Amino acid sequence: MEGNVINKIKLEFEAVSENEALARVVAAAFIAGLNITVDELEDVKTAVSEAVTNAIIHGYKECGGTVIMDAVLKRERKEACLLSIDICDTGVGIEDVERAMQPMFTTGLENERSGMGFSFMEAFMDKVIVTSSLNMGTVVHMEKCLKVYDKRQ
Amino acid sequence: MLVLFLTFLILRREDRQMEAKTREYAIIDNYLCIKMPAEVDHHKAAGIRECADKMILDDKVKNIVFDFEDTTFMDSSGLGIIIGRYRKISCFGGKVYAVNANERITRLLTTSGMTSIIEVL
Numbered sequence: 001m002e003g004n005v006i007n008k009i010k011l012e013f014e015a016v017s018e019n020e021a022l023a024r025v026v027a028a029a030f031i032a033g034l035n036i037t038v039d040e041l042e043d044v045k046t047a048v049s050e051a052v053t054n055a056i057i058h059g060y061k062e063c064g065g066t067v068i069m070d071a072v073l074k075r076e077r078k079e080a081c082l083l084s085i086d087i088c089d090t091g092v093g094i095e096d097v098e099r100a101m102q103p104m105f106t107t108g109l110e111n112e113r114s115g116m117g118f119s120f121m122e123a124f125m126d127k128v129i130v131t132s133s134l135n136m137g138t139v140v141h142m143e144k145c146l147k148v149y150d151k152r153q
Numbered sequence: 154m155l156v157l158f159l160t161f162l163i164l165r166r167e168d169r170q171m172e173a174k175t176r177e178y179a180i181i182d183n184y185l186c187i188k189m190p191a192e193v194d195h196h197k198a199a200g201i202r203e204c205a206d207k208m209i210l211d212d213k214v215k216n217i218v219f220d221f222e223d224t225t226f227m228d229s230s231g232l233g234i235i236i237g238r239y240r241k242i243s244c245f246g247g248k249v250y251a252v253n254a255n256e257r258i259t260r261l262l263t264t265s266g267m268t269s270i271i272e273v274l
Contacts, residue, residue: 017196024226042226042257049228053195112202114232116265123264 004075015056015065015089023069023087024048030071031083034148043124044083044144050117051087051140057108059091059138066090081146090137097130178208183215189224193231201234206241215247219271222253232265239270250274 011026013019024045031044048069055067070086094100101122106115121128125142132138177188185208190197208214217238221227239249249271251262262273 017194020194020196021192039257045226046228049194049226053228053230057195112198112233112237114229114236114265116229116232119265120229 006073006075006081008070008072011069011071013067013069015060015062015067015091017053017056017062019067020049020052020056023052023067027069027071027085031073031146034073034081034146036146036148040144040146044085047121047124047128047142047144048085048087050120051085051142054117054140055087055089055091055138057111057113058094059089061092076145079147081148082143083146084141084143087140087142088137093134093136093138094130094132095134097132101128101130178204180208180212180214183213184218185209185212185214185216186218186220188220188222189227189231191223191225193224193227193234195228195230198230198234202237205234205238209238209241215242215245216250217242217247218250218252220252221255221258224258225255227258227261229265231261232267235267235271243270248272 007030009026009030011023013022027048028041028045031041052067052069056062059065059067066089068086068088070088072084074082074084076082099105101118103119104115106113118128118130121140121142125144127141127143129141130138131141179186179188185205187201187205189201193201205217209217219235235249235251242249251258251271251273254262254273259273262268262271
């Protein structure tokens, strides 16, 4: 594998709400071997759940489609890894990304969305970058630095 | 004979389903107690919302208690459920409580500002 990439996975699944649990469990399993804290693991699970939920209900308007989760684990320093996760959809896209990312902003008021999805992602991950174009889709790129120590040492 | 036995089994299963439902949603005085599932996400939210709202309409519930005893995971969909129920009952002077939440969910509720509309016990 190229450079300092330790591991990578790509998961493609149908945009149905059952798969929200699937995506976050796969993400958790992907980093479970790293000896990280339970809190860090839950942070990643929550962020993935938010991004996938967004893709399903906003990107595809709950009418189905394909969501792709790309996760890459890189060795940063000896005792730290960088996890990056991309959640991609080819749905309707976001008109105003900056506005969408504001806390409490929601277009899903009738479905009782709290408008806290992006805020949760930003709170639980170190970096969140959203690239979107109308009718082309959205990519949510998230990074988190995970402190690890080698079990062999 | 077989038909009878099958009917018996189906009836018993329905009984058990009813029982499970009453365990998840109980009304004590004018408090509706909702037992939240192990994982609260968008997938589970619709069912909880529907059942809770039916009980609110049917049984003249004033206050709502969300019991997080079994809950190990919650994302922002959980906040949506709480905010929605709060909107429904607060105009009649009702209150919303969250009980038995673990450390992470308690932190989630406090940092997201939910404690201004609900009481975490």
